[in-house]
Amino acid sequence: MAVTNKSQFGNLVEIFKETYKFEGLRGFYRGYTVSLIGALPYAGSAYFVYETLKIFHRNEKKKEPRPIERMIYGAIAGAAGQTSSYPFDIIRRRMQTAFILNKHESDLGILELFSKIIRHEGFIKGLYKGLSMNWIKGPIAAGVGFMTYDILQYFSRKTYVNIFHQ
Secondary structure, three states, rough: OOOOOOOOOOOOOHHHHHHHHHHHHHHHHHOHHHHHHHHHHHHHHHHHHHHHHHOOOHHHHHHOOOHHHHHHHHHHHHHHHHHHHHHHHHHHHHHHHHHHOOOOHHHOOOHHHHHHHHHOOOOOHOOOOOHHHHHHHHHHHHHHHHHHHHHHHHHHHHHHHHHOHH
């Protein structure tokens, strides 16, 4: 509803009805494939950066990173992951809103839309529009997530060893 005005659609139920009426079930999955594709560079680059920063830390300081350092490394990794996958988010959003905003784009596939954006808006301005706002919220969430995962993993291994190897 963020991309429509009140007179076009009054509520979410109306949007669902209109989507189903004009596009069928397929309309609810618009952008799904590009979301799956975009998860690969995000996960690959984020985990690579996070684990690499922890290795550098261990090699330089000869000790494990503290939780706050893990959170910082996770935030850096999250920013790297978002940057690598952001063009896929742009494509996904365009595909999802094409039916309402740009009907002439609604039949374009991933590669066609990708090349159209680059051709008309440029590589950086077209595919990275709005990335700076994502750098505000995303790295914080990624940092907390990576840190929490590592801490829970540490305690679960410690508990497992204590329970099963006494």
